[in-house]
Amino acid sequence: MSRGGRGGGRGGRGGGGGRTIGANQTPFQVAADIVFDGKPSELFPKYDVPLAPALSKKDERQVSYFLLFREQCHDGPLYTQARTWTQGLGKTQRTYGQDQINSRYGQTSKATVDPFLAVPTYSQKFIQPERTLPDLESRPFAKEFFPPELHATLDGDDGPANKRRRTGPKSLALSHITSLRTAEELFLPEGQQSYDKALQVLDTIEKIGEDLGFLSGEDDDDWVKHRDEDDDGDANPEEDNDEYDDESGDDYNAEQYFEGGDDDDDYGDDDDGGAGEF
Amino acid sequence: MLVTKYLAELCSLLIDDLYGELPSRIFAALLLRGRSSLPELCNYTSMSARQLRHGLAVLHQHNLLFYQVDSYNGVATYEANAEHAYNLIRAGKILEMIDTSFxxxxxxxxxxxxxxxxxxxxxxxxxxxxxxxxxxxxxxxxxxxxxxxxxxxxxxxxxxxxxxxxxxxxxxxxxxxxxxxxxxxxxxxxxxxxxxxxxxxxxxxxxxxxxxxxxxxxxxxxxxxxxxxxxxxxxxxxxxxxxxxxxxxxxxxxxxxxxxxxxxxxxxxxxxxxxxxxxxxxxxxxxxxxxxxNYEKCLVDLRNRRLVQFATDMIGPTTAYVYGVFLGLLTKRVSRCRLDPEIDITEDDSQGRGYVTTDEILDNLKTSIDLSLGLGKAPRTEISSKAAEKILEDPPKKRRFIEEAEVDGNASADESDDEGGSDTDHSDSDHDHKGPATNGTKVKFADSAKEQRLDRPALLRQHLLLLAESTQRFVRHCGHNDWTVDFVPLMRTMRESELDVVIERTSGREGLRLVRILRSKGKLDEKALPNVALMRKAEIQQKMLEMQTAGFVDIQEVPRDNKADVKKSFFLWFCDSDRSLRRLLDNSYKTMLRCIQVLEVLRQKDKDVLMLTKRSDVRGQEKDVMEKVYYDRYSRFLANEKKLFAQIMRIDDLVSLIRDY
Structure with a gap:
């Protein structure tokens, strides 16, 4: 069946079967023996979705070790907050040039805060504040292998001069490396069934914490001291929560009016309970 | 290491996942821009110098940077260490490996x-x-x-x-x-x-x-x-x-x-x-x-494990165990999988002797392993001890493409040649005596436990010979009691077999068959292919086009004369394994990248639940504290996360085989 003339092909829709193409139906030349299949294509053609085989025991172990490693990384002093540009996920992913890439970051300013979560609630005291800058001064470094321009940063001297915090020997903070292992005790490699066990461990830890508290009462116990240290760090979260551009130091900051130290101190000081950390 | 676009994205996402956003941003900028100094980075990322210094310190602490300090003005320039960044994904594997072996x-x-x-x-x-x-x-x-x-x-x-x-x-x-x-x-x-x-x-x-x-x-x-x-x-x-x-x-x-x-x-x-x-x-x-x-050495050990796995699949668990012990001894002095062409141009003395004797392996085998398992029994008359115990002193020459078919022919001729009287045959008469004897005892080893234990060295020898005899050439028998491995050809075989699996999964058995034909014949004319492959022309054309799109084969046009008339020129199909492997590698990076991105979307979806689990009063006792609906969502997310990471690690197996081993 061959139709001449422009647009003639439209009438044949749904007719099914193959048909040849008229000479001037297409802008390009079509060989005479080519036959087009006029049927509409299937909306959802059958597709064989390849399924990955189930995890072997070795796989499971590897994955759980990796996840544990990640968990410990996140617990460490060098971890900075998770990405800030997740809001853009629904929007276009494509970027042209560095400027657009840069503009995706740092969107968690006070202007973009979620109004449903912005009202202070009691449970917010359990949320650990995220750092925007790593806590470099809390651990020792092998400084001779760092370029000289980073040395001050490693000492924690980098930043506005009046913001210098911790002074004293660094060996205090050493336990940070190993304190990560709390995660290990909770996330045992067995995965799901380990929760009961983890709970048990948790109970013991809690108990130990309490016991230490009233039994010994000694302040020079470095575990307790270490916790005090941590509380110190948490007590001024507004420093950590500074946005990227906090070079300006103590300039007048209108937003600080709402997030001023008073509110935060209320939360921070309560945080002495045994279970707080774990 | 060649850093492609997908690899760069993958690395920065990995760093983001493990160490946070700040280092990841800097790393991405460094990968994109190459070596840069602090002011340059400021310019690229529009971050403050203080943030950059902090981020760089973190990156450097985790060994993810190279740097060079200019001796004139003391300014440091930084460069991204993509290799170590990629290695982060192997953390789980390395830890597991160390857990089992140390x-x-x-x-x-x-x-x-x-x-x-x-x-x-x-x-x-x-x-x-x-x-x-x-x-x-x-x-x-x-x-x-x-x-x-x-x-x-x-x-x-x-x-x-x-x-x-x-x-x-x-x-x-x-x-x-x-x-x-x-x-x-x-x-x-x-x-x-x-x-x-x-x-x-x-x-x-x-x-x-x-x-x-x-x-x-x-x-x-x-x-x-x-x-x-x-x-x-x-x-x-x-x-x-x-x-x-x-x-x-x-x-x-x-x-x-x-x-x-x-x-x-x-x-x-x-x-x-x-x-x-x-x-x-x-x-x-x-x-x-x-x-x-030291990631290099970790990779050597991971490669050993991979080879053992391969041997398990190909031969059997007992033989693979023997192989594992043997590899462990052999690679004790091997510090990297691939030699550096600039450094290792001369024979390396530091590697020491490159073989292991039978006795050493025997000393390191656990006595609880029953070596008699996994060995077949054959009547003595059917075994040609000469051919089986053949000693190959030299590593195989790198085969050139044209000679490939010939070498294959030779090998098969050797195998069928029961007399085995070739020139390279170094087995001595003493040896000949031993061969049948061991076979004889092997047949009746079940008589008593005592005899079986006496037989241990002979059994071990059988396993090693089995490995040496396999088509993959797991082991080379380089002296009467000495064994070694030629890693380069062995790895090439493994890579090829891995590529074959991929081809079979994407374009079916016919596709794999066509690729194999092309591999053995070299370049083949379009018109000659149907005759060789014994398939219909239309089918072949469709299959070949499909594979060309996937990057497994390609076509070359050779004009017959100066005019380069399309109708008259030859079209030669060929298959370049290296190129397909490179392409496969980049596709693997892409797949891994997508896995991490999917994970991010999942996280976004269950954001409310995840935020809840991060709270210090919920953490560790999710099941008790959380509502069931929430907990179910959480556990579903965890399962998905696990699956995605497992997938990433499986793909990493492929990547390490292609790129690192």
Whole structure:
């Protein structure tokens, strides 16, 4: 069946079967023996979705070790907050040039805060504040292998001069490396069934914490001291929560009016309970 | 390492996942822009210098940077270390490997090292001491409490008992021993002044030094150039070996053999008493030294595991076990999977002898392994001991493409040739005697247990011969009792077989068949292919086009004359395995990248639940505290996350096979 003339092909829709193409139906030349299949294509053609085989025991172990490693990384002093540009996920992913890439970051300013979560609630005291800058001064470094321009940063001297915090020997903070292992005790490699066990461990830890508290009462116990240290760090979260551009130091900051130290101190000081950390 | 777009994205996402956003942003900018200084980075990322300094410090602490300080103005320029960034995905694998081969304490130490990046030994020891003290004190406090109050509190006691073994490293002595062990295995190496220079910088510096001292006027003539190259290689090797200084020191102490004996007798998880004995013989390490994980050697061990897995699939578990022991012995002195063409141009003496004797393997086999398993029985008359025990002294030559078919033909002829009277046959008469004898005993080995044990060396030999005989050439029989592995051709075989699997999955058996035909024939004319493949022309055309799109085959147009008339020219199909592998590699990066992105979307979807689980009062007791609906969502997310990471690690298996092994 061959139709001449422009647009003639439209009438044949749904007719099914193959048909040849008229000479001037297409802008390009079509060989005479080519036959087009006029049927509409299937909306959802059958597709064989390849399924990955189930995890072997070795796989499971590897994955759980990796996840544990990640968990410990996140617990460490060098971890900075998770990405800030997740809001853009629904929007276009494509970027042209560095400027657009840069503009995706740092969107968690006070202007973009979620109004449903912005009202202070009691449970917010359990949320650990995220750092925007790593806590470099809390651990020792092998400084001779760092370029000289980073040395001050490693000492924690980098930043506005009046913001210098911790002074004293660094060996205090050493336990940070190993304190990560709390995660290990909770996330045992067995995965799901380990929760009961983890709970048990948790109970013991809690108990130990309490016991230490009233039994010994000694302040020079470095575990307790270490916790005090941590509380110190948490007590001024507004420093950590500074946005990227906090070079300006103590300039007048209108937003600080709402997030001023008073509110935060209320939360921070309560945080002495045994279970707080774990 | 060639950093493609997908690899760059993958690396920065990995860093984002593990270390946070700040370092990841800087790393991405460094990958995109190449070597840059701090002000340049400021310009690129529009971050403040303070943030950049913090981020760079974190990156550097985790060994993800190279840097070079300009001697004139003291400005440092930074460069991304994409290799280490990619290796982050292997953390799980490496830890698992160390856990199985060195035991839990070693894994714990390695994990601490991975977490803290480059670390001074003193700091590490102090940190462990802190932890040990803390646990001891806590345990003591609980104990005191229970005895003082005399409560019938069974659970506390139990948990105290439970808690003690939780601590993987029990004393600093043990820690020292574990570090020594890992250093000896080269899994940990020492950070030195040149660790953080790129290989190019080191090359330039060494070359300049050699030029200045030996060839002040520049090298003249071909001979001098070769000499220069050798001198440079020597210098480079010296730099490279600097990271092994700690290992050398330990080796010189000479206690290694004794210690190893102890280690093997006790197994990795021996009792405390044994550990003390062991620890006593270890020298106390210099606490000033800075150590870090050595990924190169980890890769060698991972490759061994991979080969063992391959042997298990191809032959059987017992043989694979023997192979594993053998590989462990062979690669003790191999510090990297692939030789550096610039450094290893001459025969490397440091690698030592490249073979292992049968007796050594036998000494290291566990006696609990029944070697008689996994061996078939054949009547003596059907075994040609000469052919089976053939000794190949030289590694196989690198086959050229044209000769490939011929070599294959030869090999098959050899196998069928029962007399085996070829020139390379070095087996002596003594040997001939032994062959049938072992076979004879093998047939009736079930008679008594005693006889079976006597037979152990012979059985081991059978396993090794089985490995040597396989088409994959797992092992080369290089002397009467000596065995070695030619890693390069073996890995090529493995890569090819992996590629075959991929081709079969994407374009079916016909596609694989066509590719194999092309591989053996070289380039084939479009018109000749149907005849060779015995398939219809239309089918072939469709299949070939499909595979061309997937990148497995390609077509070349060769004009017949100057006019280059399309109708008259030849169209040759060919298959370039290397190219397909490169393409496969990049696709793998892309797949891994997508996996991480999917994970991010999942996280976004369950954001409310995840935020809840991060709260300190929920963490660790999710099941009790959370509502069921929420908990279900959480556990579903965890399952998905696990699956995605498992997928990533499986793809990494492929990547490491193609790129690193």
């Amino acid at each position: 035991g839990a304490p070693a894994k714990d130490v390695m994990q601490s090292l991975l977490l803290s990046g480059q670390t001074r030994i003193g700091d590490l020891v102090a940190a462990y001491q802190d932890k040990i003290d803390h646990v001891n004190k806590a345990a003591k406090a609980v104990k005191d409490e229970t005895s003082e109050w005399d409560e019938p509190n069974g659970t506390t006691d139990e948990t105290v008992a439970e808690k003690r073994p939780d601590l993987a490293v029990k004393s600093t002595n043990q820690l020292n021993a574990v570090i020594c062990r890992l250093v000896e295995a080269e899994l940990i190496d020492v950070v030195h002044s040149k660790t953080f220079q790129t290989s190019f910088d080191i090359y330039k510096a060494v070359e300049k030094e050699v030029m200045d001292t030996h060839f002040p006027g520049g090298p003249r003539g071909g001979k001098a150039k070769v000499e220069l190259q050798q001198k440079v290689a020597e210098g480079l090797r010296k730099v490279r070996d600097e990271s092994k200084s700690l290992k050398r020191k330990l080796d010189q102490n000479g206690t290694q053999a004794k210690r190893r004996k102890l280690l093997f007798s006790g197994g990795p998880s021996n009792g405390v008493k044994d550990e003390h004995e062991e620890a006593d013989s270890d020298p106390v390490l210099d606490s000033k030294q800075v150590i870090r994980i």
